Amino acid sequence: MALAKAGIEPVIHEAYPEGAADAGAFLTIMDNGMDALRAVDALEPVVANSFPAHGVEVFGVTGEQVGERVFSRLGVTSPRTLTRAGLYRVLHGEAARRGIAFEHGKRLVSAETTAHGVEARFEDGSTAHGDILIGADGLHSVVRKLIDPDAPSPRYTGLNIVYGYTRSADIPAAPAIYRMIQGKHAFFGYTTAPDGQTYWFSRIPGPERSRGELAAVTPAEWRSLAAEAFADDEPPSAGIIAATGDEVHGGLAYDVPTLPIWSTPEMVLVGDAAHAASPAAGQGASMALEDSVVLAQCLRDLPDAAEAFKTYEGLRRERVERLVAVSAGQRDAGTERNWLYDHHIDWDAPITASA
Numbered sequence: 390m391a392l393a394k395a396g397i398e399p400v401i402h403e404a405y406p407e408g409a410a411d412a413g414a415f416l417t418i419m420d421n422g423m424d425a426l427r428a429v430d431a432l433e434p435v436v437a438n439s440f441p442a443h444g445v446e447v448f449g450v451t452g453e454q455v456g457e458r459v460f461s462r463l464g465v466t467s468p469r470t471l472t473r474a475g476l477y478r479v480l481h482g483e484a485a486r487r488g489i490a491f492e493h494g495k496r497l498v499s500a501e502t503t504a505h506g507v508e509a510r511f512e513d514g515s516t517a518h519g520d521i522l523i524g525a526d527g528l529h530s531v532v533r534k535l536i537d538p539d540a541p542s543p544r545y546t547g548l549n550i551v552y553g554y555t556r557s558a559d560i561p562a563a564p565a566i567y568r569m570i571q572g573k574h575a576f577f578g579y580t581t582a583p584d585g586q587t588y589w590f591s592r593i594p595g596p597e598r599s600r601g602e603l604a605a606v607t608p609a610e611w612r613s614l615a616a617e618a619f620a621d622d623e624p625p626s627a628g629i630i631a632a633t634g635d636e637v638h639g640g641l642a643y644d645v646p647t648l649p650i651w652s653t654p655e656m657v658l659v660g661d662a663a664h665a666a667s668p669a670a671g672q673g674a675s676m677a678l679e680d681s682v683v684l685a686q687c688l689r690d691l692p693d694a695a696e697a698f699k700t701y702e703g704l705r706r707e708r709v710e711r712l713v714a715v716s717a718g719q720r721d722a723g724t725e726r727n728w729l730y731d732h733h734i735d736w737d738a739p740i741t742a743s744a
Contacts, residue, residue, distance in 0.1 A: 390484055391429045391685030394736075401484070402495035402509065402517060404526070413638025414552050415472045415588050417442050417567075421732040422675025423466035425682045428736040431483055432466070438479045439469035440582050441565045448570045452623035460730070470580060470588065476674065492517070497531045500656065507655040521694050522656045523684070525677075528643055530662035537650040543643035546667045546717060549595040551615045551639040555587050557632035561625055562587075570626055575618040577626040589629050592669070593618045597641060611639035642667050646713050651706070652698035659684055664709040670716035672729070676709055682734050690740040703743040708732070 392399040418426070418435065426432045447456035460468045471479075485491065496512040506520040524532025533540050562581040569578045579589035593614060598606075612633060619626040645665040651658050660677030684701045691697040712729065 390431055390480075390487060390489065391682045392688070393487060393489055394429050395685040395689035397685070397688055400490045400492060400517065400519070402492045402497065402511070404494075404496040406494040413472075413554075413636070414550075414640075415470060415590075416476070416674050417468050417470045417671050418476075418678070419468045419672060419675045420460065420466050420730040422672075422678045423469065424733055425675070425678035427466060428682045428734045429685075431480065434479045434483050435471070435476070436469060438475055439471035442468040442470050442567060442580065443565045445567045445569055446563070448568065450571055450573055450622070470582070497526065500532070500535050502653075502655050520655075521688075524656060524658045524662045525660055525681075527661045528645075528665045530658065532656060533648070533658060533662050536653050536656050536658065537648075540648060540650065541645065543645050543665055545597045546642045546644055547594055547597075548642040548667070549593045549614065549639060550642050550668060551591045551593060551611050551637065553589050553612070553615070553630065553633040553638070554636040555589070555629065555633040556585060557587070557629075558585070560587050560629050560632060570622070572619050572622040572626060574621070575615075577619060577622075577629075579629060587629060589633075590668075591615050591618065591626075591630075592642070603640060606639060608635040608637040612637045614639070644713050644717055646717065647710055651702045652695075654695035654698075657684065657698045657701065663705075664713055666709075666713040666716040668716070670712060670729075672712050672716065676712060679732065679734065680705060680709075682736070686734075686736070686738075686740045691742055696742050700740060700743040704740075 423432060423435070426435055442460060444457065444459040446454060449455045494513060495515065498510055498512050500507055500509045500522055503518070506518060507522045509517045509522055511517070522532065524530050524536070526532055528543050563579055564581045564583070567578050567580045570576070575591055575593040577589065577591045579587055581587050612630060615637070616627060616630045619630060643665055644667050645663070648658070648663055651663055659680040661673060663680070664676065666673055666676070683704055687697040687701040688694065691700055
């Protein structure tokens with residue numbers, strides 16, 4: 390949508406055959422991510438399909454409240470919570486409404502420079518041509534390795550992440566806030582949606598597993614892992630987990646602390662492909678949204694793609710690497726609110742080339 394607003398004709402090649410079926414995670418788009426959506430006139434559909442997150446209450450190991458932080462209680466760019474699948478559906482629908490083309494079932498396997506730009510090859514044997522290729526292909530990015538075969542692999546942060554949903558009425562509700570609880574062995578957080586459903590997550594130290602091993606873990610096994618991690622803690626963590634049925638999903642947390650090369654003259658990375666962060670700061674989606682808008686601005690104002698990519702990287706690298714470091718340390722990013730949450734993108738501001 391940002392590219393289209395900048396006068397560039399995009400075609401999205403999506404690996405999944407139908408949309409992007411989600412593994413069950415949810416997320417919060419923070420103030421800065423909502424601001425990026427507003428820059429490309431995509432704020433309202435997300436607001437209409439999410440619920441507010443006004444702040445955080447923090448509890449210690451013994452159950453006492455040790456902190457509180459208010460995000461925002463005013464304005465349309467206040468943080469919002471929704472599922473990853475819900476965010477995908479909303480943005481896909483809005484992009485389609487604007488006439489942006491999608492090609493599904495197109496899993497990238499290779500790409501090469503041609504006399505007229507770049508040719509992408511997909512797993513189904515088809516190809517596509519364009520002036521540039523933007524790799525928005527996530528943590529295990531194929532485009533990252535095409536740009537730099539020696540690019541560092543994502544780093545396992547040592548955490549298993551387990552998400553769950555429950556409609557139990559016996560849970561102490563946390564409407565429009567996140568209640569964060571530091572347990573003896575792991576970290577737990579939850580919020581309550583307007584319809585009464587509780588969304589919860591946990592960060593549990595544990596060994597790395599292969600992608601095949603992860604695919605074999607059942608919801609009951611993820612629930613059991615979470616239950617064991619909080620069995621010795623004060624309520625309500627263990628009770629929320631016990632009240633959850635099979636709506637439990639898990640995975641591992643990785644990050645990419647720094648990436649030496651973000652682009653070639655024809656290819657560039659955005660989002661997790663360039664700078665994946667641990668979920669501790671809750672900024673993955675928001676930083677990807679920022680990337681998308683800034684990259685489109687650079688391509689709008691700097692017609693040479695290589696120069697636009699260099700400028701985009703110059704505008705983004707320090708900010709995103711700082712975020713990855715904050716998230717890896719699980720420090721309270723709220724103490725640095727001005728640089729993180731209050732970031733603003735002025736769509737109409739002209740972009741000038743990096744020195």
